[in-house]
Amino acid sequence: MQLTTVKIDGSTSAGRVEGDEIVLLDAPDVGAVFRRGEVAERGASLSFADAHLAPMVTAPDKIVCVGVNYLDHIAEMGRDRPAAPTYFAKYRAALIGARDDIALPDPAVSTHVDWEAELAIIIGSTVRNASPDEALAAIGGYTVLNDVSVRDYQRRTTQFLAGKTFEGMTPLGPVVVTRDELGDGSGLAIGTQIDGVEKQTSNTSELCFNCIDIVQDLSRIITLEPGDVIATGTPGGVGAARKPPEWMADGTVVTCSIEGIGATINRCRLPL
């Protein structure tokens, strides 16, 4: 099943994707669908192509990102293979829909804006101190997250957060594919195109720590809740690692796609 979240009538609604249509559900977002388990239809539908997509979860309790988690990205960033998953956070105001514009910072703040295609887990049920089986069972589904990174802010101190949580810069969508269709999330082609040119291409089987590992490990630290978003890291091919480095600028269109899910397609826009 493919779920999504749309902006409609000044609010948001979850929906179930059926062919070219979104059948609206009586819940504000995909997180609420997982929390409630069973959700009625609203009796209305709209065109998927024309819908204004919201972030799949509009106000997640947690957004956890895993860094340095693809072997090829680890190599290009010059890091050692990690012994444990590297976690950092984003705040919810960072999130935008799968087709929204990315709000570039004022150029006086930064011009070092980079792309990172990532498979994101959406937690489906509450889980704490999970076994591997329980970790898998707690995964509600998967979506695409473009972990757009302001590299000079990411690197101005030891901690990534500042460069990872700029407002309105993190696309999340376009749909959440439930776990029954994608299993543990491995074996999916993942990639990024910048203005139609391929920049990242890999496969989720290249993850150092897979989705089960991550959910299990995180659940030893804190309870995971339905709607929590966990971005699992990005493969090689980011702009910062290119020679010379490449950054996104006003008008750049970035497409992050994952096999079996779809793509976020976002245009970068300078502030007016």
Added chain:
Amino acid sequence: MQLTTVKIDGSTSAGRVEGDEIVLLDAPDVGAVFRRGEVAERGASLSFADAHLAPMVTAPDKIVCVGVNYLDHIAEMGRDRPAAPTYFAKYRAALIGARDDIALPDPAVSTHVDWEAELAIIIGSTVRNASPDEALAAIGGYTVLNDVSVRDYQRRTTQFLAGKTFEGMTPLGPVVVTRDELGDGSGLAIGTQIDGVEKQTSNTSELCFNCIDIVQDLSRIITLEPGDVIATGTPGGVGAARKPPEWMADGTVVTCSIEGIGATINRCRLPL
């Protein structure tokens, strides 16, 4: 004015501290008091000494922590003086009340549990791209946060988050003192006692980046909202920097106090 948040009747309520009493307010927590601006009284009060204190903000949109921000702590941790504030996050499930037990992790997970007394800003009004004056005006008040840290998890990768957001380990309270009483938060004695023995003692004037600097800088990255919690960093004297290192264990009582605000007093407890 001193505001607080209490657990009562299976829910929470904001209150205004008047002498030994808490006058209950018609808002669920201090964050809601700042969001609403004016809040009616519920017509009931209770004893401050007997109240079950909740985290001052029960569900903040953001918890931002500043690391390596006291000159003496920077020295003891062997770090260089930073050119920019170091930010990391906590999730809300980390928060507990000012008198609650700290939920130690299972000893098989970690025994390296450390204390960190911190002055915490509670944002009072929405602010983005703030000038210094706007940054100060956006501060609603100040409270105490004990940034209890699981050091081996903090240090297992480059990113602090894992060791900083263990569930039920971060006391926040006991009151929020509004900005009109404490100005920019400088000049306040701050310290930690472990089982009555002084371990940290400093003054908030020792901050590398003061409260105005931090709010101004963060507001360039993301909009700050009423109820957001910003912990400003801890002075020297943490357990990890002692020779030999000192950790909190089952039964340890940790007191973090700030002049003009009060203290969090929490007993560490192993899981049953």
